[in-house]
Amino acid sequence: GQAAAVVDLLPSDLQADLLGQMQADAAEEVLELMQPEEAADARALRGYEETSAGGLMVREFLQYPDEWTVEQVVNDLREKSEEYRDYQIQYAYVHANQGQLLGVLRLRDLLLQPRDTQLSQIMIPSPLSVSSDMNLEETHGFFQQHHFLGVPVVDDTGALIGVLQRSDVDQAWIEQQDRSFLRRQGIVSGEEIRSMPLWVRSRGRLAWLSLNIVLNLLAAAIISNFENTLAAVIALAAFLPIISDMSGCSGNQAVAVSIRELMLGIAKPSDALRVWFSEVSVGAINGVVVGCLLGAIAWIWKGNVTLGLVVGFALALNTLIAVSIGGVVPLLLRKLGRDPAVASGPLLTTITDMCGFFLVLSLASVFVEQLKM
Amino acid sequence: GQAAAVVDLLPSDLQADLLGQMQADAAEEVLELMQPEEAADARALRGYEETSAGGLMVREFLQYPDEWTVEQVVNDLREKSEEYRDYQIQYAYVHANQGQLLGVLRLRDLLLQPRDTQLSQIMIPSPLSVSSDMNLEETHGFFQQHHFLGVPVVDDTGALIGVLQRSDVDQAWIEQQDRSFLRRQGIVSGEEIRSMPLWVRSRGRLAWLSLNIVLNLLAAAIISNFENTLAAVIALAAFLPIISDMSGCSGNQAVAVSIRELMLGIAKPSDALRVWFSEVSVGAINGVVVGCLLGAIAWIWKGNVTLGLVVGFALALNTLIAVSIGGVVPLLLRKLGRDPAVASGPLLTTITDMCGFFLVLSLASVFVEQLKM
Numbered sequence: 001g002q003a004a005a006v007v008d009l010l011p012s013d014l015q016a017d018l019l020g021q022m023q024a025d026a027a028e029e030v031l032e033l034m035q036p037e038e039a040a041d042a043r044a045l046r047g048y049e050e051t052s053a054g055g056l057m058v059r060e061f062l063q064y065p066d067e068w069t070v071e072q073v074v075n076d077l078r079e080k081s082e083e084y085r086d087y088q089i090q091y092a093y094v095h096a097n098q099g100q101l102l103g104v105l106r107l108r109d110l111l112l113q114p115r116d117t118q119l120s121q122i123m124i125p126s127p128l129s130v131s132s133d134m135n136l137e138e139t140h141g142f143f144q145q146h147h148f149l150g151v152p153v154v155d156d157t158g159a160l161i162g163v164l165q166r167s168d169v170d171q172a173w174i175e176q177q178d179r180s181f182l183r184r185q186g187i188v189s190g191e192e193i194r195s196m197p198l199w200v201r202s203r204g205r206l207a208w209l210s211l212n213i214v215l216n217l218l219a220a221a222i223i224s225n226f227e228n229t230l231a232a233v234i235a236l237a238a239f240l241p242i243i244s245d246m247s248g249c250s251g252n253q254a255v256a257v258s259i260r261e262l263m264l265g266i267a268k269p270s271d272a273l274r275v276w277f278s279e280v281s282v283g284a285i286n287g288v289v290v291g292c293l294l295g296a297i298a299w300i301w302k303g304n305v306t307l308g309l310v311v312g313f314a315l316a317l318n319t320l321i322a323v324s325i326g327g328v329v330p331l332l333l334r335k336l337g338r339d340p341a342v343a344s345g346p347l348l349t350t351i352t353d354m355c356g357f358f359l360v361l362s363l364a365s366v367f368v369e370q371l372k373m
Numbered sequence: 374g375q376a377a378a379v380v381d382l383l384p385s386d387l388q389a390d391l392l393g394q395m396q397a398d399a400a401e402e403v404l405e406l407m408q409p410e411e412a413a414d415a416r417a418l419r420g421y422e423e424t425s426a427g428g429l430m431v432r433e434f435l436q437y438p439d440e441w442t443v444e445q446v447v448n449d450l451r452e453k454s455e456e457y458r459d460y461q462i463q464y465a466y467v468h469a470n471q472g473q474l475l476g477v478l479r480l481r482d483l484l485l486q487p488r489d490t491q492l493s494q495i496m497i498p499s500p501l502s503v504s505s506d507m508n509l510e511e512t513h514g515f516f517q518q519h520h521f522l523g524v525p526v527v528d529d530t531g532a533l534i535g536v537l538q539r540s541d542v543d544q545a546w547i548e549q550q551d552r553s554f555l556r557r558q559g560i561v562s563g564e565e566i567r568s569m570p571l572w573v574r575s576r577g578r579l580a581w582l583s584l585n586i587v588l589n590l591l592a593a594a595i596i597s598n599f600e601n602t603l604a605a606v607i608a609l610a611a612f613l614p615i616i617s618d619m620s621g622c623s624g625n626q627a628v629a630v631s632i633r634e635l636m637l638g639i640a641k642p643s644d645a646l647r648v649w650f651s652e653v654s655v656g657a658i659n660g661v662v663v664g665c666l667l668g669a670i671a672w673i674w675k676g677n678v679t680l681g682l683v684v685g686f687a688l689a690l691n692t693l694i695a696v697s698i699g700g701v702v703p704l705l706l707r708k709l710g711r712d713p714a715v716a717s718g719p720l721l722t723t724i725t726d727m728c729g730f731f732l733v734l735s736l737a738s739v740f741v742e743q744l745k746m
Contacts, residue, residue: 074484074485077481077484077485078484078485081485084481090463090522107480107481107484108450108457108480110484111447111450111451111480111483111484112447112450112451112454149463149522149540166540166543167520167522167539167540167543170540170543170544170547171543173547174543174546174547174550177547177550177551177554178550178633181550181554181629181633182629182630182633184629185625185626185628185629186622186625186626186629187626187629187630191633192630193630193634193639194630194634194639194640194647194648194651198654198655198658201655202655202658202659205623205626205655205659206659206662206663208622208626209619209622209623209659209662209663210662210663210666212618212619212622213615213619213663213666213667213670216614216615216618216619217615217670219614219615220611220612220614220615221611223610223611223614224608224611227607227608227610230607230610231604231607234600234603234604234607235597235600237596237600237603237610237613238593238594238596238597239593240610240613240614241589241592241593241596241613241614241617241726241730242586242589242590242592242593244614244617244618245585245589245617245722245726246582246585246586246589249559249581249582249585250578250582252558252559253558253559253560253578253581255558256554256555256558256559256560257555257560257565257566257567260551260554260555260564261566261567266566266567267567274567275567278567281571282571282574282575282578285571285575286575286578286579286582289579289582289583290579290582290583290586293583293586294586297586297590349618353614353618357614
């Protein structure tokens with residue numbers, strides 16, 4: 001009973017969030033105790049994805065039939081001013097008899113018009129609207145293009161069912177980016193803050209670290225396979241972590257650009273081939289540059305030109321591989337319905353480490369006689 | 374001349390951005406050709422930091438003296454409706470004779486009141502306001518706490534000088550997070566998109582990669598120093614990249630939480646000691662867990678218990694070090710006025726690699742007889 005009274009007071013989008021987080025039967029219990037009108041709204045919103053236009057829209061907005069006059073609207077505002085107190089009102093919406101959205105009314109225009117004017121004469125006709133099943137990327141994109149503070153939400157029949165506010169979309173967008181930043185760094189459980197209990201914080205990080213040990217062992221197994229080569233050319237050991245770190249870094253740059261392009265809606269999973277080509281050129285240039293750099297350093301440092309050639313060539317080729325994989329992996333993960341932010345990093349690092357170690361060590365075992373110092 | 378005409382048409386916050394990006398004398402030339410009133414506004418805004426309240430505020434807003442009546446306001450709206458067309462108007466502001474902010478007026482309240490009512494009677498008195506020099510963190514925090522669409526901006530004397538809109542603050546906040554995500558991944562030059570010229574994209578990434586080679590060499594030098602130990606216990610070579618990757622991963626988790634807490638305003642540079650203590654506990658727990666895991670794996674894999682102990686102990690201790698450093702480094706960089714997003718990663722990785730390699734290899738050289746297989 002008390003819960004229902006509290007829920008009654010919340011704006012409709014928060015009601016839906018709250019009820020969505022409750023068990024189905026507990027939510028139903030609360031819904032039955034709420035005021036019938038509020039309960040119907042909450043039920044309707046509960047059916048939408050939390051971050052879709054339907055899930056983020058509010059049901060508190062002003063709508064009037066097109067045949068109403070300015071006078072009728074002003075009277076309505078006066079009568080229900082208590083009820084409208086907390087509405088975020090800048091516009092009112094004008095609808096046809098069947099509920100179809102016809103136009104938008106700027107409240108200030110009401111101030112300037114004779115009281116017997118019909119709404120259909122002063123409304124802005126055929127306003128832009130969004131569909132209730134648009135996702136967060138799409139609605140965020142909409143507000144990037146249009147400088148509106150809110151946009152009406154319509155259902156399949158064109159009927160007005162809510163208003164989506166820019167501030168709610170921006171808020172949801174920021175939260176999504178925030179979550180995905182943390183998950184990319186291995187805080188998988190969500191939003192860690194240092195005031196949380198120690199155990200919760202440790203556990204959330206350990207899940208990621210344990211997975212990483214397993215992946216690292218795959219790469220280490222390759223090194224172990226070449227112990228004879230390493231024993232003959234011990235100087236190589238110092239270059240293995242460099243190859244691993246540099247390739248991971250190049251690959252992660254490509255991952256970052258892909259994740260950002262996915263978020264901005266510039267890249268889609270079907271663009272994988274285009275992205276691959278685009279990264280191959282960057283990878284070729286950067287591979288040659290960093291390969292020559294590291295090769296020259298290895299040659300001068302260890303005084304062996306073959307070592308320089310082996311290390312440099314391996315890094316150049318592996319940079320190309322890392323960048324191609326890094327650019328494409330987020331798109332493929334998105335296509336598979338996985339979160340690119342969480343899975344791209346470790347997948348990329350494991351593959352590029354394995355390739356990198358294999359390249360250096362197998363090249364070295366071919367030229368092992370020239371490498372002995 | 375043409376430039377000035379174009380600039381005249383922009384909203385005041387965009388004018389300021391644009392002029393801010395021009396050379397000082399070119400900007401002055403444009404300012405002199407602009408309409409005097411617009412030029413004065415633009416000049417005033419140019420003095421503020423781009424993302425401060427003053428830099429983001431708009432100067433297009435409605436303000437009226439407190440002794441005006443509803444009738445006078447409605448007449449003003451009617452007369453200047455053309456000029457006000459593109460204003461984002463939901464509120465009007467009421468000021469005293471000297472310009473001091475006295476109250477806020479909801480436009481819909483104008484609809485409901487007799488035309489001879491004085492504004493001072495229907496305004497919401499003593500409204501919240503922000504100071505023009507508040508930074509982005511502070512104004513974003515303000516809008517997190519208050520569900521306003523806009524807030525008046527006042528100068529030192531309490532005079533109303535502009536209106537800060539939630540949408541502009543959210544936009545600037547998203548852009549800041551977006552930029553900082555890319556820079557953290559090594560896209561230092563800003564916002565790379567794949568449609569940019571190949572050369573620009575390669576160069577932006579290469580700056581970062583070249584720096585990374587140098588830092589990696591510092592860690593590699595430590596490995597080179599222990600070539601005798603490595604030659605005696607060649608199995609160690611497979612564990613060096615694991616130590617490096619695992620410590621980097623633990624440290625980056627702490628970096629991520631610190632950067633997020635800095636952004637949310639939960640942590641300040643002066644909290645470094647508290648953050649350090651808080652990370653030490655997580656680092657101790659996670660260090661023991663991953664140390665035992667990797668130690669056990671090394672023991673079973675290579676069949677040498679001393680190898681397990683050396684590798685496990687080194688990883689445990691280095692995890693503790695990595696996490697302590699990772700938590701504190703972003704706060705120290707912020708205190709030094711550096712961007713924590715860009716510099717934290719490579720700094721952390723270099724230090725933890727050096728510590729990790731030194732720990733494993735120096736321990737191994739102590740127990741080298743027991744490690745020989």
